[in-house]
Amino acid sequence: MLVPLTYWNESLGLAVIIDAAAMSIIHSHRQLEADANESGGVLIGERRGVHVWVRTATPPQRSDLRTRTSFLRRSKKHQEMVNDAWRLSDGAQVYVGEWHTHPEHMPRPSLVDRAGLLVRAMQARQSLVVLIAGISEDFVGVQSSLLLTHCVLQKNSV
Secondary structure, three states: OOOOEEEEEOOOOEEEEEOHHHHHHHHOOOOOOOOOOOOEEEEEEEEEOOEEEEEEEOOOOOOOEEEOOEEEOOOOHHHHHHHHHHHHOOOOOEEEEEEEEOOOOOOOOOHHHHHHHHHHHHHHOOOEEEEEEOOOOEEEEEEEOOEEEEOEEOHHHO
């Protein structure tokens, strides 16, 4: 049985739980080769009070724009997958955030990442989870209002 990963955000007092299946989708797109392009998609899950449980991640689609150092989600398929999850879960599963890769071992959000997250969080009128998969480590954070804060992996969830 695969165990979900739990990340804790001390300043917000919330947990981000990520199912192993969702993490598997994301990690399958790590930029391990020198010429690999960035990948990305959306995170679909459940909001449980202040906590967020990520159930799945959409994979990159053909019409998304991908370069070595950028990713732009353009495909309508991502939204269709959110709509399908919402319908099949009787409204329990919704869009909860974004994920993408960076071609670095210890990724951190760029200024472009931060600006895009701020706009999306303001449009959604709620906090969003951001996951950036690096070559060997991941950055998991929460964008709420004007602040992007880091979440720390809980040791007992591995």
